[in-house]
Amino acid sequence: MIESCKHESRPDCNSIECCRLTGDGRSAVAVVALRDRLQSSDNVHRLIAACFQSASATPMKADQIRYGVWTGPPEQHKEQHSEATHSAATKPGGSVTHGESVVVLPLDRGRMEIHCHGGQAAVGRILDDLAALGCQIVSSIEVLADEFATDGDSSETGRLVREALEVLIRCPTQRTAAIALDQVRGGMTRWAIDSRTRLRSDRDAWGEVSEQAVAILRHANVGLHLVSPFDVVLAGPPNVGKSSLLNAVIGYDRAITMDQPGTTRDVLSCETVIDGWPIRFRDTAGLHEGGESIEREGMRRAQSAIAEADLVVAVRQAQDGSPPPTSDSLAWLESSTVAALRPLPILHVLNKVDLLAGSPDLRKQTDVLYTVATTAVGIPELMAKIIARLVPQPPSTGEPVPLNRRQRDCLETIARAKNSTESGFAEVDTALTRLLGLDEPV
Numbered sequence: 001m002i003e004s005c006k007h008e009s010r011p012d013c014n015s016i017e018c019c020r021l022t023g024d025g026r027s028a029v030a031v032v033a034l035r036d037r038l039q040s041s042d043n044v045h046r047l048i049a050a051c052f053q054s055a056s057a058t059p060m061k062a063d064q065i066r067y068g069v070w071t072g073p074p075e076q077h078k079e080q081h082s083e084a085t086h087s088a089a090t091k092p093g094g095s096v097t098h099g100e101s102v103v104v105l106p107l108d109r110g111r112m113e114i115h116c117h118g119g120q121a122a123v124g125r126i127l128d129d130l131a132a133l134g135c136q137i138v139s140s141i142e143v144l145a146d147e148f149a150t151d152g153d154s155s156e157t158g159r160l161v162r163e164a165l166e167v168l169i170r171c172p173t174q175r176t177a178a179i180a181l182d183q184v185r186g187g188m189t190r191w192a193i194d195s196r197t198r199l200r201s202d203r204d205a206w207g208e209v210s211e212q213a214v215a216i217l218r219h220a221n222v223g224l225h226l227v228s229p230f231d232v233v234l235a236g237p238p239n240v241g242k243s244s245l246l247n248a249v250i251g252y253d254r255a256i257t258m259d260q261p262g263t264t265r266d267v268l269s270c271e272t273v274i275d276g277w278p279i280r281f282r283d284t285a286g287l288h289e290g291g292e293s294i295e296r297e298g299m300r301r302a303q304s305a306i307a308e309a310d311l312v313v314a315v316r317q318a319q320d321g322s323p324p325p326t327s328d329s330l331a332w333l334e335s336s337t338v339a340a341l342r343p344l345p346i347l348h349v350l351n352k353v354d355l356l357a358g359s360p361d362l363r364k365q366t367d368v369l370y371t372v373a374t375t376a377v378g379i380p381e382l383m384a385k386i387i388a389r390l391v392p393q394p395p396s397t398g399e400p401v402p403l404n405r406r407q408r409d410c411l412e413t414i415a416r417a418k419n420s421t422e423s424g425f426a427e428v429d430t431a432l433t434r435l436l437g438l439d440e441p442v
């Protein structure tokens with residue numbers, strides 16, 4: 001039986017801010033955070049009492065969760081403001097029969113969380129109701145940035161922490177989130193502040209700071225792929241087993257495979273996670289000379305995919321004898337226009353080794369992986385090799401990792417200073433200031 005604890009008077013919500021704390025996508029549970037700028041718990045409790053029917057009549061205490069039903073603001077408020085249409089139905093006796101089932105978590109300093117169903121409708125309704133009562137809807141980054149701020153924080157910590165929070169809330173895996181969280185907790189900020197402070201007391205330290213930036217930049221590629229997946233393209237001649245390899249790696253039949261060349265015509269994408277790293281695989285049409293117009297268009301698309309890839313898995317079919325694995329048999333890739341644009345990051349795979357009569361020497365080659373896509377032989381090794389190529393050196397806990405192009409550009413400026421024949425102090429100091437966001441008007 002749900003006890004009513006409604007206050008009929010309209011609560012004063014002018015100082016209350018709220019936001020959706022969890023990411024924008026659909027999830028099992030979403031969290032709406034409330035906080036009173038004056039840190040008044042009374043204010044927030046009055047607001048909750050107006051919109052929430054607790055299942056228990058005992059007074060709320062900080063850190064004690066409370067189950068109940070979100071009924072929304074009293075009807076008179078809703079009529080004034082609202083597009084909110086989900087008012088709770090009330091039985092003749094006064095008890096609420098339905099509304100949004102929620103869990104409310106009172107916290108200290110005028111903060112409160114509402115945990116509700118993770119669909120857009122439930123969160124949208126709660127935020128609409130809160131806005132209708134006069135609460136201000138703010139960005140979750142603002143709320144989180146304050147939560148992570150520590151004593152003595154100043155504008156110096158602001159920009160990098162905010163940028164890290166923006167990445168953190170969009171990270172798709174625990175592994176990537178851990179790296180972003182490290183930056184929220186000050187990985188990059190500490191390095192930048194310490195380096196700047198040191199530089200200002202010892203102008204000759206710029207060379208060392210510049211060397212450190214070079215080391216940090218090793219993680220730039222990882223930092224830029226915490227949210228958007230690495231792009232791995234399977235390419236090679238027709239019928240060698242590219243689509244079969246894709247299916248074997250992701251564990252289900254995403255692509256059609258057939259014993260005839262030209263099965264895959266278009267670029268086919270699919271996202272997965274290997275070892276905590278988000279990866280988008282792209283299967284492509286077999287590359288070969290000539291072909292009808294639709295095949296040529298498929299090959300053109302394959303070439304574009306190759307040109308953008310973080311890693312190209314170059315698949316060929318194992319043959320008896322000793323096909324040179326990484327040189328002339330790759331003419332189809334190397335002669336392609338895209339290869340001229342940049343050195344291609346290639347991982348060589350010889351598939352269908354089960355068809356070999358036996359070429360033991362071939363298997364000794366270390367720069368090529370051998371697979372049987374149809375029986376998953378060599379697939380774990382292929383997955384491990386893909387990760388080793390994409391993330392050769394994962395960042396250690398707490399290490400600074402640049403999370404966006406802006407941060408990377410600042411670090412590249414600092415790193416370039418090491419080649420300077422003259423003093424690079426000014427260059428490094430300016431770039432550190434920019435990295436910290438201290439060049440912007442407050």
Ligand SMILES: Nc1nc2c(ncn2[C@@H]2O[C@H](COP(=O)(O)OP(=O)(O)OP(=O)(O)O)[C@@H](O)[C@H]2O)c(=O)[nH]1
Pocket residue numbers: 237238239240241242243244245256257258259260261262263264265284285286287351352353354355371372373374375
């Ligand atoms: N024996 C053997 N057959 C394989 C292996 N891998 C794939 N096949 C078969 O080879 C044929 C071609 O496989 P696909 O995966 O469609 O080849 P593809 O490279 O994607 O071909 P296109 O899309 O035409 O470029 C299919 O009949 C697969 O079952 C393997 O390791 N061993």
Ligand SMILES: [Mg+2]
Pocket residue numbers: 242243244255256257263264283284
């Ligand atoms: Mg195919």
